[in-house]
Amino acid sequence: MDMRLVAVVHCSGGSPFREDVDSSSLPSSCDDILGAYPLGTRVCRFGCLGGDTCAVACPKGAISVGEDGIAHVDAVLCDGCGECVSACPQQVITLVPRGDDITVRCSNHDKVLRSLKNCENVCVGCRTCERVCPVEAIHVEDFLAKIDYDVCISCGMCATKCPFGIIHDANGLLASR
Known part of the structure; x- marks a missing residue:
C-alpha cells in the first residue's frame, strides 16, 4: 500500500x-x-x-x-x-x-520546570495523553509525547485532554485550549 x-x-x-538576540536583524x-x-x-x-x-x-x-x-x-x-x-x-x-491528523506541536526535551519557564506552548511529559489513549498509541519519551502512527486511530482523546493544548488535530478543532 x-x-x-x-x-x-x-x-x-x-x-x-x-535577551541577546535582535529579532529584527536575523x-x-x-x-x-x-x-x-x-x-x-x-x-x-x-x-x-x-x-x-x-x-x-x-x-x-x-x-x-x-x-x-x-x-x-x-x-x-x-x-x-x-x-x-x-x-x-x-x-x-x-x-x-x-489522514493521521493528530500531532504533537512541540519538540521540547527539557524537564518540567525549565520547560514551563521557557515556553508557553510546551509538552511537559505529564502523561495525560498516555492515560487517555484507548489504543496506547502515544507515549512520553524524554519529556515529550510521541505518537505511534501505526497504532493511532485519530480519535482525538489525547488532544482534548492535553492540559497544555499542545496536541492538535489538523483542523484545530480538538485541542484543549
Whole structure:
C-alpha cells in the first residue's frame, strides 16, 4: 500500500527571543541563524528558528514562516517529499501519514520546570495523553509525547485532554485550549 505523507512542524511558538538576540536583524537562513546564534534565538532551544530554510527547500511552496516566526505547512500543497525535513537543522519537521491528523506541536526535551519557564506552548511529559489513549498509541519519551502512527486511530482523546493544548488535530478543532 502506498502511504501518502505530509510534513508537520513540531513547534507552536510561544518561546520569547533570548535577551541577546535582535529579532529584527536575523538572517533568513536557519544555518546562518545558527551560525550567529549557536544556541538558537529563543529561550526554548528545541523549537523552530523562524528562518526560511524549509520554505526554500520545499519544491511545492507548501511551507511559509508566519508572523509568529514559526514555519507552517499547507497540507493541501504538501506532497510529502521530505525536502523540508532534510533542510531543518532543528529537526522540528517530520513526515506523518496523511489522514493521521493528530500531532504533537512541540519538540521540547527539557524537564518540567525549565520547560514551563521557557515556553508557553510546551509538552511537559505529564502523561495525560498516555492515560487517555484507548489504543496506547502515544507515549512520553524524554519529556515529550510521541505518537505511534501505526497504532493511532485519530480519535482525538489525547488532544482534548492535553492540559497544555499542545496536541492538535489538523483542523484545530480538538485541542484543549
